Amino acid sequence: MTVTDTVARAAATAGLPQPFAELGLTADEYEKIVATLGRRPTGAELALYSVMWSEHCSYKSSKVHLRQFAATAPPSGALLAGIGHNAGVVDIGQGYAVTFKIESHNHPSYVEPHQGAATGVGGIVRDILAMGARPVAVMDALRFGPADAPDTGRVLPGVVSGISFYGNCLGLPNIGGELDFDPSYAGNPLVNALCVGVMRHGDLQVAEASGPGSTVILFGSTTGPDGVGGASVLASATFGDAASDSTESAKRPSVQVGDPFLEKLLVECCLELFAGGLVTGIQDLGAAGVACATTELAAAGTGGMLVRLDEVPLRDATLGPPEILMSESQERMMAVVEPGRVEEFLAVCAKWDVRAAVIGEVTGTGRLVMTWRGETVVDIPPGSAADGPVYHRPLARPASQDALAAGDPAALPRPADGAGLRADLLALLGSPGLADKSWVTDQYDRYVRGDTVLAMPDDAGLLRVDEALYGAKEAGRGRCVARD
């Protein structure tokens, strides 16, 4: 028998111990939530805050440093959307703009290389889509441990097959990337996925829920128990929101499984929705799924939203509110739609065989409210979850930094004779990082869409943006983003 931890129950049971530490929150952070709400959070609220305030979602430790990019960047009229959006958008003239973003998916790709890398591609493509652009190409910058290390033999082929599986099936040309090996990446590979999109200036979409009365629609894949490992601690007798028992939770994969076919349908469906003017706000669902999409849409818009969690299409009927909020199931988007356009919206989704569900509406209350089986389980100011804490962590310059900076490359030993030169040359020729990369790149489709002007083995990818106009997207820029 499970008991729903409602807002009313939370207000009546102040001081009940809650597993905030197990969900990754500090005591200070938990106290901040209690102070914000004026009561202890419900299980669903605790789940929501824990994922929204994670380092992964809130950048609470790095935010103070990352802000410098926006503060010190020279002003540019070419930047149509910058830091704070799902992806940057750059004017390339004649009414066209390109958007591109690179994101790491390192740890999932180490745990389960094939699906980890595949869902890395899927996630970055949805970021580009959420800006209103048509995704037109992907790239990957990869770093692995030594080529002859046994674990590299597990990670590298899996990562490459995952990128190949997802990108090829999705129909985006892979126009370049990087591949290198170094012992420092053993056990910690770098798997960076980049996506480029093209749009007309007027196509730019916003991630906000504005206009009370507008409808909130969740569309794409169903919501399953993937990536909700943390929610299992809420499935105790005290916080019986998660209906499934913890034994079952333990069997769940921590890495999500990608469905590139559904993503292809989602891309075409979204672009048709945008073209029809059927969307006033759009957000992709990545880390923290419904929790993140609802709080960010609400916080950026009018501020209020009512969500009926019972309406979320589930692939596992035993999921409760915390799990629905935390689920990281792939290939999902959330849209804000004017009430008069909902039928048209649903018709476009039906045409593309994309499942869509009306899960709530925008309100003028300034509160994000969620109901479950007729009872309120979430009632928070959305900005408190979307913004998160900001920390100024202590800094120290590592001692090795000075030695590194003082090092003079000219002082490095050089071959003194022919034999030394020969040995250096052979070492370079035999280096996996400099070797022919066609074993990797032959597994990627570089031709699909028919706009690829340059791709592997060229030094950079180059795309034709529009056949009638000029083409320009120098991939080197994408690589610079990767190194930053």
Place this chain on the structure above:
Amino acid sequence: MRIGVITFPGSLDDRDAARAVRLAGAEPVGLWHGDRGLRGVDAVILPGGFSYGDYLRCGAIARFAPVMADLVPAARAGLPVLGICNGFQILCEAHLLPGALTRNAGLKFVTRDVPLRVENAGTAWTRAYSGGEQIVVPLKSGEGAYAADADTLADLEASGQVVIRYAGDNPNGSAAAIAGVCNAEGTVVGLMPHPEHAVDPLTGPSADGLGFFASVLARVAA
């Protein structure tokens, strides 16, 4: 001259096929998998892609699309039909072409510019070439190994139904290095390489693929 290009859920190269049709001088007409009727087109192309994700056997679901109920009898009655990659797989599943496509010999997806030999320049889709002509066209597929039983292979060779053959290394383990075949009448052609990606030297390895689309124009005009 109107040439239909069918879009199935998961079709990816439909836009490229339409572009190739346009470059060849004809009008591309989009056909939707869920609609009935062929909108009076003079020929049809089934483009490449991953229809229904190819999660099941490639082409096994697409062959049941509503539009196929009109395409199959029209093809049997002589309508020129070209299947490229996934389109070839769908034509085999629909029994408009003999044989089947199976996993590549290396079990990996292969993208490569491959030299091809035009073995039969008499089909509706290859008459712009000359017999034995060599062309270079991209191949990009994971399940491109052509397979058929020994009798079928012997029949195909004897009747000239092997239209295109890999001229260099066999990139995927296809039987007799077969890259494309046709029906007995030479009106329905399927091939794994992508001629629609070789229509402009700017974006492809050559413009060698344009001949497929030019061929059917001559045929339809005749």
